[in-house]
Amino acid sequence: MANPFRLPMVPRALRNLVSRPATRRYPTEVRPHFAGTRGAIEFDVDSCVFCMLCARRCPAVAITCSREDRFWAIDQLTCIACGVCVEVCNKNSLSMSVASRRVHTRTEVSPDGRRPGREEWSKPVPAAPTAPVVATPGGRAAEAG
């Protein structure tokens, strides 16, 4: 039988008795994120021109985008937060927030099959131009007004 006072873990264990715990009382106490943390994707629909570049480059196929319907959607739970879409966006419509995604505490699949974490945006499709087209002196057509 080993002498307990010669066991190398004993001093550490005794110190732990009087020191503060290394863990936090999550979720009441949440560790703040660092400045460069890659969190959830945030989307600014006003500046988006629906060029589809983000949807084409996304390795996880988390982004759905349609130019005709002026529609943009992301599956936040499919997103792998690699940051490719933020880099390729020419209009800076996409950014990454420091905050992590919401924790889902139960199965949240709606009866219509939509996955949790899906976020959708759309802009009204502009009406077809009704202004008359006039010929310019150079011979190229241009919209009036």
Next chain:
Amino acid sequence: MKRTIIPFGPQHPVLPEPIVLDLILMDEKVMDAIPTIGYIHRGLEMMVERVEYTEMGFVVERICGICSFMHGMGYCVSLESIMNVEVPERARWLRLIWAEISRIQSHLLWLGLGADAFGFENLFMHCWRMREQILDIFEKTTGGRIIHSVNRIGGVKRDISDSELAAILAQLQELGAAFGETARVFETDPSIRHRLSGVGVLTTEDARAVDAVGPMARASGIAIDTRLSGAHLYDRVDFEPMVESAGDCLARVLVRLREVDQSIDIIRQAIERMPKGDGQAIETRVRGVPDGEVFTRLEQPRGEVIYYVKANGTRFLERFRARTPTFANIPAMIKLVKGSQLADVPNIILTIDPCISCTER
């Protein structure tokens, strides 16, 4: 003597990953072990057919949550050598630093799991508490704790400023000093010694015969380490592979203990020798499509990993393949399990540091 077959896994308290071993026992002695894998196959290699080569690196990283940085690095290095891309020197040093930090992270994680496997839960928590500091360094520098997504073909996405590097080094050296106390527990605690010493001995000849890699081979007295080839700037730092001769479970623990200190020393040398100054180039812009094939070798925390990449001149690769260290160490594991006592099987399996997610991809 009664013959029994005991299924070990796919769900087993000692190993959170799904591997199945059918243990054929005579009383308490294991006569044979039949491994079955395939429970966590995700088809990541086949995704090269759907994901463009520029983004595939982020998928490759997700092969495994422990060596994720090195998987991404191996993929990017492979593509860079196919496309003859000259990577800025600072980016190559940053890759080396991150690779060594991830080695520390992996070893601390494993030491914790190992301690948990032989019933030393207190020690497990100490190892993981230290690992948390490493994960904080990763989150600060790359933006992710586990999946870093910082490697890109042509370089790295983020730079670490010189002042931040100095702070990281100070933090790591402080952690190294605190780790010394924990390492002493592994080295001297009589219950650990009793549990691991002389268990699962892999002799040098056997290790050569079954082609063991990484800490497994080094614990059996074979001084192999892919970093010795000098690739990826390892020729610019001084280090010796950590070799033990006993070949038992305790030797495999000791090798990893020493490699933590060694990695901190390699990071110190790298920070001293890398080109100084903020605002340096960290990325070369890559244009065109790859055409050709290449093999790349890296030393992961678990041993040598080999990547094979074949490109066909399109934006989608033709073939991507990774031979991971755990796959190379499974024959050694089977050899050790045969003839051991049933109670020693969890320790033997854990001391090869199995990563089934890597193995099956």
